[in-house]
Amino acid sequence: MSDLPARVHIHEEGPREGFQIEPGPISTEDKVRFIEALAGTGLREIECVSFVNPRRVPGQADAEDVARWLKRRPGVRYTCLWLNLKGLERAVASGLDLAGRLLVGASEPFTIRNAGMDLKAELGEQKRWLAKYRELGLAVEQVALFTAFGCNFAGDVTPERVVEVTRLSLENAAEAGFQVGKISLADTVGWATPRAVERVVGAVRQRWPDKAIALHLHDTRGVGLANAYAGLKLGVAHFDSSCGGLGGCPFAGHKGAAGNICTEDLVFMCEEMGIDTGVDLDRLIACAQLAEKIVGHPLPGKVMRGGGLGALRARLKAAE
Template sequence: MSADLPKRIEIHEEGPREGFQFEREIFPLADRVAFVDALTETGLQQIQVASFVSPKAVPQMADAEAFFAAVRKKPGVRHTGLWLNEAGFGRARQCSGIDLVGSLYLYTTDAFSQRNNGCTAAEMRQRQESWIDRYDALGIEIEAVYIMTVFGCALQGEVPLSALDENLDWIARQFSDKGRTLPAIYLADTVGWAVPTMIESRIGRVRERFPDARIGLHLHDTRGVGIANFLAALRMGVDLYDSSVAGLGGCPFAGHSHGAAAGNVCTEDMVYMAHEMGIETGINLELLIEAARMAERMIGRTLAGRLMHAGLPRRVTN
């Protein structure tokens, strides 16, 4: 299995958007900007800063434009955003300091799609066809297709592989069958149900259909197996991941019995493990740990990251 380990992986940081959006408190803009600026210096290539959503529904993201405008830019680092509809996309297009990245979002269950978007999974796929046309018209490359709740749904229950297949069929019709470049296919453990055997079976299913596709994983550490799922994916050669520094974030519809259990898989813990396994990330781990501790000071409670509390091991030489 170790022969399949990637030599280098790419990690997209989602802590600022996922973390601040998930918290009830609205933190000062200057503190959030300093946090993103610290992340920008770590070697991360992509940082999701904020979302363009209804200020009434998500007041934590009401100042997204000011947030992006204040963040310090650095060559080689993209500061991206999230939008769910045309209104949000319009705001993003008018925003200074943002790097626009085309992404599509699919669902495996009607219940979760209804809760998030007010439509069935099939209707959501139809909506994405309009987004393809919109991105094409603006010259924005579609870089990723996310398939949500691939490993289970807190609202509908277990998700069969056939539900993944329906979305893979749609991707084939929209991209490979039309001769379009296939985007990265992200499998999202939206509610934190995945275990390593599920990771292996879902990745295997995608590879059966698209042998040359780049696969990404969006992992949550809700039940303590996020890093094990990361290892399972590494052993299958997956080299693209979303994560959140200090284990920030989570899904508000995940059905957790305790809010503190909702975090995403922790960036610095993943980077430490990758480096110890001889896998390159391009990330300065010490600076990343400093950023994680900054997040903990801002939020004012102990966060889920392990390495930020244990520290790097002290190497003893004889």
């Protein structure tokens, strides 16, 4: 009947993506309160913090405290980000849920600027991560590509380039004895369009038909949900998104850099099209409103203002 997936898996990025870019300090209490509220919506995976250099990202200096204070709910994974082995060690010590990732930039100029590494250096760094993952007994869940659609230093990224850096990363993993089931494609600075999603996802899927594909889409130019829809039409069933549309990439070298696509807008679109997300939209809207209070300025999410349609439909039905 439909080429859309029956169910999508959402990886909530709001706490990490959102609170690291805010100019004002966000209290640890507020972060914990927000994460705990998100865990009550039906979301199964919440990225709580990044273990990054607190001098570079002061908003994440309390990552350990957030992890420690959090009351966890069974069935929810509380994940975290690391960008180097030092961060991974902090992640391990934090006791948060570790989702093993291999990072790689699809655009070399971007990673040279932001991490001081060319592709060769990145692949070398991957080998060190893989050795550590092996030591920790941690599975490698995904290869995650930054800037898979383009970046402001290199311009458009071709599907061939995406396939090539994915292949090199998967080979790295295989050499270390890991089978990786998922490829995550990030539109880090908002270069994607639905057609680019079709081309890039199409190329990756053709090459690795058995691997899951995830999309991490920044809504820099307003086409984030259209890009998500293009992914859904191709059967993509894994999305990163951010409650309220919180966030943005502090290293994107782009003052207009916006956050991830908004979780409740994505949930609305999916559920209205008959795709199960497992998330209670009204509770999620309450979380977005909480996030807005915490950051103290309007967030870009739309459904948090427009409301869902479930309550309206129920009221109309009751009035019949």
